[in-house]
Amino acid sequence: MVELRRARSRGVEVLSKCFNYSELNQDWKAISWQSNDAVFPLVVLDGMIYWYGMPASKMAPPTEDGLPATTLETPIRITGFNTANMVWTLAKLDQRKSDEAAQSLQEKHGSTGPNDDGKAAYGLAGYVKEHEKCPKCHGYMTMARNKRGTHYLRCLRCGNVEYLTKQTVNHYMSVKYVRCPTCGSTMSACRGRFGVFVMCDKNSRHTFGPDQI
Ligand SMILES: [Zn+2]
Numbered sequence: 001m002v003e004l005r006r007a008r009s010r011g012v013e014v015l016s017k018c019f020n021y022s023e024l025n026q027d028w029k030a031i032s033w034q035s036n037d038a039v040f041p042l043v044v045l046d047g048m049i050y051w052y053g054m055p056a057s058k059m060a061p062p063t064e065d066g067l068p069a070t071t072l073e074t075p076i077r078i079t080g081f082n083t084a085n086m087v088w089t090l091a092k093l094d095q096r097k098s099d100e101a102a103q104s105l106q107e108k109h110g111s112t113g114p115n116d117d118g119k120a121a122y123g124l125a126g127y128v129k130e131h132e133k134c135p136k137c138h139g140y141m142t143m144a145r146n147k148r149g150t151h152y153l154r155c156l157r158c159g160n161v162e163y164l165t166k167q168t169v170n171h172y173m174s175v176k177y178v179r180c181p182t183c184g185s186t187m188s189a190c191r192g193r194f195g196v197f198v199m200c201d202k203n204s205r206h207t208f209g210p211d212q213i
């Protein structure tokens, strides 16, 4: 876990899907998604190296009886872009499936609050997808970003475009108990030159984009 956290702080995307989210500790919850298609042990590094079974590592969580968590007698290691890419596609590794709904894995930011079950959409983007409807056709909206870096909402059905408002961001932060990732304070949405961003209520140098919360 220490290595994973270190990798994350260097900007490496670390994701995992699992069967038993509620039994995880907080560290693992922060990077894991509940998924009912997490049925075999597979570790993927950089979309290039695949381990079927756990690679020998101090990272491997021990099993209940304290033994190293090697599910297969001989873990299999595959290296190579084309093979790795095929496994990726066939196994739909970039998606998680829970309650019949398939969603893409995305890095978790912010917090889903006390009712985090690992299934709920994460972050502001997930919140938009679940709660914002297109005013023209009532289709689902998705959060997108233009070339200038401004975030906006786009209808997945008719393509209608709407502003991402401060109200939407503030509402999301209040219902999901989102706090400043740096110091833990409450935050407020502000409008700047490049659209809405979020500023910490305690320290104005703690600012974050809509895709970081
Ligand atoms: Zn629409």
Ligand SMILES: [Zn+2]
Pocket (backbone or CB within 6 Å): 180, 181, 182, 183, 184, 185, 200, 201, 202, 203, 206
């Ligand atoms: Zn702060």
